[in-house]
Amino acid sequence: MQEALLSLALTTFLLLGSPGPAPLALAAVGASIGVRAGMSFLIGILSGLLVAIIASATGLGALLLSFPQLTKILQLGALAYLFYVAYKIASNNSGLAELNNQTLGFKDGFILNLLNPKAYAACIAIFANTNIPIESPFQAGLVAAMTLFVVAVIVDSLWLYLGGLLHRVVKTNKQLKYLRVFFASLLVLLLLFVTLSSGLI
Numbered sequence: 001m002q003e004a005l006l007s008l009a010l011t012t013f014l015l016l017g018s019p020g021p022a023p024l025a026l027a028a029v030g031a032s033i034g035v036r037a038g039m040s041f042l043i044g045i046l047s048g049l050l051v052a053i054i055a056s057a058t059g060l061g062a063l064l065l066s067f068p069q070l071t072k073i074l075q076l077g078a079l080a081y082l083f084y085v086a087y088k089i090a091s092n093n094s095g096l097a098e099l100n101n102q103t104l105g106f107k108d109g110f111i112l113n114l115l116n117p118k119a120y121a122a123c124i125a126i127f128a129n130t131n132i133p134i135e136s137p138f139q140a141g142l143v144a145a146m147t148l149f150v151v152a153v154i155v156d157s158l159w160l161y162l163g164g165l166l167h168r169v170v171k172t173n174k175q176l177k178y179l180r181v182f183f184a185s186l187l188v189l190l191l192l193f194v195t196l197s198s199g200l201i
Contacts, residue, residue, distance in 0.1 A: 008130045008144060009151050015122040016049075017155040021082050021190055022112060022119070026156055028183035029104050030163025032089050032176075037103060042160050044109025049119055049152055056123035057141050064120060071117050078115040082191050085112065090184035093177070123148065 017023065022045060029038040055061040065071050088104055113119050126148055132140040163183070170176045 004130065004132050005143075005147055008126065008132075008147050011126055011129065012148050012151040013155055015126065016152050017158075020118065021078075021187065021194065022116060023156070023159040024183075024187050024190060025082060025085050025112065026159040027163035028086075028089050028180075028187055030160040031166040031183050032092055032163070032180045033103055034167045035161055035164035038160050038164065040105040041109040042156055044106035044111075045113050045156055046109075046149075046153060047106070048110045048113025048116070049123075049156075050149060051114055052116070052119040052123050053145050053148055056120055056127055057145050061120040061124050065117060065124070074115055074117045078112065078117065079191055079195055081108075081112055081115055082187065086184040086187040086191070089187070090181050092180055 026038070026042060026045060029041045032038075052061060055064065064074075085104060085108060088108070092103065127141070127144060130144050132143050134140040134143060166179060167176075170179055
């Protein structure tokens with residue numbers, strides 16, 4: 001049982017913790033507005049992931065990804081939304097002492113992961129390669145889902161905190177603006193790479 005859970009946790013850590021667009025968006029939000037202000041974005045990301053976990057555990061995720069055209073639409077939607085997230089990060093003009101209505105929040109994080117086919121694919125792969133030694137399939141699935149979600153909370157929180165560490169060393173509003181533009185540019189470059197390498201356009 002412990003070996004199966006450890007394997008599940010490690011697989012989840014590697015799949016969800018790798019520096020893809022969503023983790024980079026979390027780090028960018030942390031660097032842009034700090035950990036405390038970025039918590040609502042993190043909760044949105046995790047809520048969207050929870051939908052993906054439930055959909056994958058019940059078979060809806062596999063059904064969703066079995067339609068190539070729908071999957072492509074979701075991928076394009078997620079990419080477009082991530083470009084929007086990068087724009088909001090770069091265009092945020094709030095200073096060190098205040099936040100404004102350009103701040104990314106719960107809705108942004110939720111939509112990002114809700115549209116993210118990678119989240120569904122990762123969850124499906126994790127469930128398919130996990131064998132929790134419990135007789136009841138429902139209980140085994142529940143334990144796997146809970147483990148996956150707990151590891152995701154830890155991993156995503158670390159990405160937000162990593163960005164938050166950079167936010168804390170910024171001393172002037174000009175430096176903060178440079179940091180936001182840097183992270184937004186990094187996110188855009190990663191998105192362009194993903195778009196071109198996956199043949200979406």
